[in-house]
Amino acid sequence: MRLEPRAEAWQWQTVAHCRGLESAVFFGSEGEDRQRRRAREARAKALCAQCPVIRQCREHALNVGERFGIWGGMSPRERSKLTPRTALQPMTTP
Ligand code: SF4
Structure with missing residues (x-):
């Protein structure tokens, strides 16, 4: 079986x-360091909070187990505590 790329994904x-x-x-x-990380993550999360695809981004990160970076407004530590189901119901910005 050959897998085709799915652009819509x-x-x-x-x-x-x-x-x-x-x-x-x-x-x-x-x-x-911790102080710089917190400041950087706050900037990233502020961008995510205004992003029209935050839900899709978060779902992707949780589904594939993204281990690094801010995705869908969540840090790696925050994502590690959630599953896709719990992360998306209800949709909140941490
Ligand atoms: S990381 Fe995800 S939610 Fe944040 S701005 Fe980029 S696409 Fe949007």
Whole structure:
């Protein structure tokens, strides 16, 4: 069986607020201390909160087990505590 790419599965990314932004806002760097991480994550989450595809993004991150970065307004630690079902009912921004 040959798997075909499904463009619709990624269509949501075309309207993402982070499209074209520096990835350093969403992903920490080596040696980042707690204060800088918190500030960076707050900036990323503020962007996510206004993003029209936050739900799809969060669902993707939970489904594939994204281990790094802010996705769908959630940090890796926050995602690790949730399953896709609990994360999406109700939809809230942490
Ligand atoms: S929710 Fe955040 S990380 Fe996800 S697409 Fe939107 S801006 Fe990007």
